[in-house]
Amino acid sequence: MSWKTIIIKDGERINLFLNNLVVESANVKYHIPLDDINAILFENYKTVVTTRIINKLAQKKILTLICDVELKPISIIQPIEANHLQLKIINNQLNWKKEDKLYLWTQIVKQKIEAQIDILKVNLKKLEKVNLLYKYIEEMKFSDSTNKEGHAAKVYFKELFGNTFTREKENHINAALNFGYTIIRNAFIRSITSKGLHPSIALFHHNMYNAFALADDLMEPFRPIVDNYVYKYVTQIDYFSRSTKLELINILNSKVIYGNNKIYLTNAIDKYVDMVLNFFEDKSTNDVIYPISSSVEYYEL
Amino acid sequence: MSYKFMRLMVFYDLPFDSKDNVRSYNKFRNNLFKEGFHMMQYSIYSKICYNKESVDFVIKRINKFLPKLGNVRFLIITEKQYQNIKIVVGKKNNNELINDDRRLIEI
Numbered sequence: 005m006s007w008k009t010i011i012i013k014d015g016e017r018i019n020l021f022l023n024n025l026v027v028e029s030a031n032v033k034y035h036i037p038l039d040d041i042n043a044i045l046f047e048n049y050k051t052v053v054t055t056r057i058i059n060k061l062a063q064k065k066i067l068t069l070i071c072d073v074e075l076k077p078i079s080i081i082q083p084i085e086a087n088h089l090q091l092k093i094i095n096n097q098l099n100w101k102k103e104d105k106l107y108l109w110t111q112i113v114k115q116k117i118e119a120q121i122d123i124l125k126v127n128l129k130k131l132e133k134v135n136l137l138y139k140y141i142e143e144m145k146f147s148d149s150t151n152k153e154g155h156a157a158k159v160y161f162k163e164l165f166g167n168t169f170t171r172e173k174e175n176h177i178n179a180a181l182n183f184g185y186t187i188i189r190n191a192f193i194r195s196i197t198s199k200g201l202h203p204s205i206a207l208f209h210h211n212m213y214n215a216f217a218l219a220d221d222l223m224e225p226f227r228p229i230v231d232n233y234v235y236k237y238v239t240q241i242d243y244f245s246r247s248t249k250l251e252l253i254n255i256l257n258s259k260v261i262y263g264n265n266k267i268y269l270t271n272a273i274d275k276y277v278d279m280v281l282n283f284f285e286d287k288s289t290n291d292v293i294y295p296i297s298s299s300v301e302y303y304e305l
Numbered sequence: 306m307s308y309k310f311m312r313l314m315v316f317y318d319l320p321f322d323s324k325d326n327v328r329s330y331n332k333f334r335n336n337l338f339k340e341g342f343h344m345m346q347y348s349i350y351s352k353i354c355y356n357k358e359s360v361d362f363v364i365k366r367i368n369k370f371l372p373k374l375g376n377v378r379f380l381i382i383t384e385k386q387y388q389n390i391k392i393v394v395g396k397k398n399n400n401e402l403i404n405d406d407r408r409l410i411e412i
Contacts (some may be wrong), residue, residue: 022335
């Protein structure tokens with residue numbers, strides 16, 4: 005049962021001692037049991053890490069991110085063999101039928117727009133825009149061939165962050181959104197690889213430069229959770245600060261209604277990827293459950 | 306503070322008279338570290354557990370490497386009761402400060 009998120013800020017040296025992560029910081033040694041750790045962020049470029057602990061972190065499937073000086077995650081540590089049925093699962097994944105993939109993709113996009121509607125409703129935005137988004141869901145064709153997703157996103161972002169807002173602009177809101185998405189995306193990458201799936205073979209995204217297209221596909225319904233946080237807490241301030249970054253990392257510890265239970269977001273991501281796997285085995289979309297974005301309870305530091 | 310976090314404490318007295326006994330003591334102690342325990346005081350070890358089920362799970366695992374001789378006890382209390390501990394002389398050690406029920410830790 006893993007639940008801790010650890011940020012190595014001033015730690016000078018990291019090594020392994022009997023299944024414990026040892027952090028040496030200012031001549032003090034801290035021992036943290038590896039089984040409790042859900043995610044580790046290395047923030048400090050001066051930290052020395054032994055190869056032994058790197059391997060152990062990969063084996064335990066702990067989400068290990070190495071960040072640059074601005075706390076932006078750059079690299080991720082992953083095991084080569086994440087699942088003992090690796091080849092079988094990847095073979096299955098290669099044989100996923102195109103219709104099934106596009107069918108699931110249509111469902112995912114619909115869910116994403118539903119989640120966006122949810123966020124607009126919670127924040128008491130204009131009803132006409134909400135109805136417009138509902139219309140987009142109705143009009144959606146198979147595999148979203150008319151790109152309703154893009155239209156919906158445009159309407160949604162303009163309604164949430166004001167009329168002049170675009171995702172291309174460089175400002176603190178976009179920086180916060182990108183940062184939050186990266187954190188969730190990396191959590192997805194960890195979950196996908198630990199199930200034995202290959203992250204490059206995706207449902208819809210097929211950009212040849214994208215190594216983690218499957219994560220990008222599956223995470224869509226989870227994006228509005230970040231949007232809501234940014235709308236609530238980042239729009240009032242005019243600078244994307246370190247403490248906001250920490251809170252965005254902590255989004256993995258927030259609770260969300262998933263199915264009938266309120267569970268932590270990391271667990272929800274795991275369950276969701278499991279259900280996607282099951283979908284390709286027995287083709288019932290009823291099994292794939294999506295989180296209710298407006299129900300998120302942010303964990304307080 | 307979340308109510309469901311539990312604290313599992315292990316108390317032991319182990320014989321130290323022969324080479325075999327010392328070996329079994331070392332083995333037991335290292336296995337406790339592997340399970341994620343930390344030393345509160347000499348021969349008192351504690352571990353924070355996510356809920357009651359994970360306490361049962363850890364106990365099951367400890368039962369597999371118990372020493373044959375000596376005296377070993379478990380005590381299970383809630384994290385809240387544990388944090389209300391009164392320290393009269395001395396202070397909490399570093400590992401104790403970091404291994405509580407916080408979900409985000411900066412070091």
